[in-house]
Amino acid sequence: MDCIFCKIVEGSVPSKKVFENEHVVAFHDIQPAAPVHILIIPKKHIASMNDVQQEDWHLLGEVHRAAQHIAAELGIAESGYRLVNNCGKDSGQIVFHIHYHLLGGKPLGPLLAGA
Structure with a gap:
């Protein structure tokens, strides 16, 4: 299997854990978005979530x-954060190993119009 996230798990690809x-x-x-x-x-x-x-x-x-x-350790629990999972190509999922994006550190605004 050629999964970048599996390689991070096994330690063969470095990451800032x-x-x-x-x-x-x-x-x-x-490529941080926040x-x-x-x-x-x-x-x-x-x-993916479907699997x-x-x-x-x-x-x-x-x-x-x-x-x-x-979120608590990084000091964003009180101010707020977003936890996002993309499922499938149309959602923007690029790496097909289920993962969640924890985003915070600034006001992110509503995710959907009218939310």
């Missing part, structure tokens, strides 16, 4: 738990 446990790893995005832009991924390769199986749901809980912890 901010969090790691037995299920999840989180690291700085190399002052704080962290990618949070399960260590298990799952291509999550029954036995994988706990991993998404671990991702959310990591997001909460990282």
Whole structure:
């Protein structure tokens, strides 16, 4: 498999990690869209949200738990942050290993018109 995120998990591609446990790893995005832009991924390769199986749901809980912890550690929990998952080509998913973008550090404004 030629997955860049799997290579980050195994350590063969360097990353600037901010969090790691037995299920999840989180690291700085190399093309940040906000002052704080962290990618949070399960260590298990799952291509997208559409590929999550029954036995994988706990991993998404671990991702959310990591997001909460990282936001607090980076000082954006109180001011607010956005947690985004893109699913599929039309959503803008480029790397097909499920991942979440943790964005913050500035006012991000509404994501959708009228929100």
